[in-house]
Amino acid sequence: MSQTSVKTVIIEEFGGPEVMKLAEREVGEPGPGEIRIRHKACGLNFIDVYQRTGLYPLQLPTPLGMEAAGVVEAVGEGVTHLKPGDRAAYASMPPGSYCEARVMPAAQVCPLPDGISFEEGAAMMLKGLTVQYLFRRTTPIAKGDTVLFHAAAGGVGLIACQWARSEGITLIGTAGTDEKCALAKENGATHVINYRTENFEEKVKEITGGAGVDVVMDSIGKDTFEGSTNCLKPFGMMITFGNASGKVPPVDVGMLAAKGSIKLTRPTLFTHIADHATCQQMAQDLFEKVTSGAVKIHIDQRFPLDRVADAHRALEARQTTGATILEV
Known part of the structure; x- marks a missing residue:
């Protein structure tokens, strides 16, 4: 099994932005139903704050982050909608998107159209799919x-x-x-x-x-x-x-x-996207809004991965507009 060491943001206790740490973690090969994805950009959302503070408790220690975009490096057995080299984006459980690369379940990872940049993909999936279910499914x-x-x-x-x-x-x-x-x-x-x-x-x-x-x-x-x-x-x-x-x-x-x-x-997004086919259709609906020009993704703040604490502080202080991304 090949393994690679990547930078990953983790928490070992709940608390303020200062509890987030940048750690080196090993990433191996994907198992059945999984992919390995190399991130180009990661999204930032209020759910990340809720998980960091313990409002939405997670088992510790845990990585953070629910949204990212990048390139698929490897796919496990049974994965048919993605292949190595594909551009992809996701908003998905379990947490762990604040990293350079990861192995994760493939079902909620979506092929990213060429007309949408990695930064836009990282900024739009959780927020855009939320808007989709608010206007189309609720x-x-x-x-x-x-x-x-x-x-x-x-x-x-x-x-x-x-x-x-x-x-x-x-x-x-x-x-x-x-x-x-x-x-x-x-x-x-x-x-x-x-x-x-x-x-x-x-x-x-x-x-x-x-x-x-x-x-x-x-x-x-x-x-x-x-x-x-x-x-x-x-x-x-x-x-x-x-x-x-x-x-x-x-x-x-x-x-x-x-x-x-x-x-x-x-409602929660993760109930709506739990089914693979539904998730992919919702993403297609969102992608069509963006590629048609009806929706433009505003990325108004960018932080390097090692300044994730500053990104959280800005979000909690309501100092942000549009989307915020972490640059990998």
């Missing part, structure tokens, strides 16, 4: 519907703004600065709200003439949950898909009736 959303989207200038948000514009969906985006609001507007948000200077709940009612929105897509969590549910039309759908401000407290389900028979769901 609740019916049609042209003319109105969506409230929090953190509209972030990596997921900028893709969502463009996706909504490409499908004739009215998107009301919130962000924490006037500059971020302007960025969301440039990328397709129909209306923007600076939640630090305006009450987003009141502003949504004003924008919609008191009707409210059909769907809320909320990755902020605790700080925006109650106000978001107040923004929904009767029978509207509240999608809470992240915890940037902390976990949503326990919910009295009677609240759903009191606010107009509204619906509530807490």
